[in-house]
Amino acid sequence: MLKRIASLALLASLSAGLAFAAGGGKEARKQNWKFEGVFGTYDKASAQRGFQVFQEVCAACHSAKYIAFYNLGDKGAPFYDPAYPNSNDNPVVKAIAKQFTVTAGPDSSGDMFERPGTSADKIPAPFANEMAAMAANSGAFPPDLSLITRARYNGSNYLYSLLTGYKDAPEGVQLSAGMSYNPYFTGGNQMAMGAPFIDGLVEYTDGTTASVEQMSRDVTEFLTWAADPKMEQRKGTGLMVMIYLFLLSLLLYGSYRAVWRDVKH
Numbered sequence: 001m002l003k004r005i006a007s008l009a010l011l012a013s014l015s016a017g018l019a020f021a022a023g024g025g026k027e028a029r030k031q032n033w034k035f036e037g038v039f040g041t042y043d044k045a046s047a048q049r050g051f052q053v054f055q056e057v058c059a060a061c062h063s064a065k066y067i068a069f070y071n072l073g074d075k076g077a078p079f080y081d082p083a084y085p086n087s088n089d090n091p092v093v094k095a096i097a098k099q100f101t102v103t104a105g106p107d108s109s110g111d112m113f114e115r116p117g118t119s120a121d122k123i124p125a126p127f128a129n130e131m132a133a134m135a136a137n138s139g140a141f142p143p144d145l146s147l148i149t150r151a152r153y154n155g156s157n158y159l160y161s162l163l164t165g166y167k168d169a170p171e172g173v174q175l176s177a178g179m180s181y182n183p184y185f186t187g188g189n190q191m192a193m194g195a196p197f198i199d200g201l202v203e204y205t206d207g208t209t210a211s212v213e214q215m216s217r218d219v220t221e222f223l224t225w226a227a228d229p230k231m232e233q234r235k236g237t238g239l240m241v242m243i244y245l246f247l248l249s250l251l252l253y254g255s256y257r258a259v260w261r262d263v264k265h
């Protein structure tokens with residue numbers, strides 16, 4: 001029986017391995033992230049820089065349609081400020097929203113119009129629709145990035161590896177027009193997104209040196225938060241529950257001792 005289970009398990013892992021290999025995609029390089037582990041929290045400074053990278057680089061092609069500007073100031077978010085429990089009022093969030101142009105309307109004559117964003121708006125998409133996005137990107141669709149680190153296996157390490165993993169195509173590999181070589185890409189080694197970074201591409205407002213690795217790390221930190229914004233609260237609750245259970249067991253043990261104190265056993 002045990003043998004049978006073991007061979008089944010082996011078979012399952014083998015076929016999973018094959019399926020993984022067939023999808024292309026070199027295994028992502030593991031990074032150390034502050035958000036990992038039972039006590040993990042986001043590195044807020046890194047996530048703020050990551051938002052800057054998203055805004056200045058990725059948002060030219062990718063949407064992040066599940067994020068409203070006020071979310072950036074929610075508890076646990078990169079721009080959270082305890083002075084503004086209602087993140088709609090957070091001046092940093094308002095200033096960020098204002099830098100974006102959103103299409104609103106219709107106005108009283110039935111026309112749509114453009115206006116600066118407000119904290120209540122969602123981050124606007126760079127293209128009017130999927131077709132327009134594909135037409136501008138060699139026929140490939142730049143996926144929405146709000147949940148991307150959850151939508152890919154080993155998401156954060158994958159994203160970091162992908163962004164830092166562009167290379168010249170090895171000999172014998174013929175790149176199709178408009179494609180770039182990236183061994184980490186799960187959709188095969190050829191990707192319609194070219195390397196988005198060169199060293200120093202963004203000028204960080206906090207003075208950090210913007211190397212390719214740094215920008216990749218920061219935008220990954222930001223997008224990991226975006227895909228799991230309640231992580232810190234969840235881990236905090238988990239910790240409180242553990243403490244509660246520990247105290248409860250002490251109490252139960254104490255009462256057990258008290259109740260049975262006079263009984264010989």
Ligand code: HEC
Nearest residue numbers: 057058060061137140141142143148186191192193196219
């Ligand atoms: C010039 C346009 C452009 C820019 C800028 C850009 N991307 Fe992309 N991205 C694309 C396209 C097109 C695809 C689809 C690639 C394909 O399917 O071959 C893509 C795909 C992706 C994917 C999906 C990979 C997968 O596993 O399917 C991720 C993740 C991604 N981009 C992240 C980013 C991040 C993060 C940035 C900013 C640092 C960024 N992109 C900047 C065009 C862009």
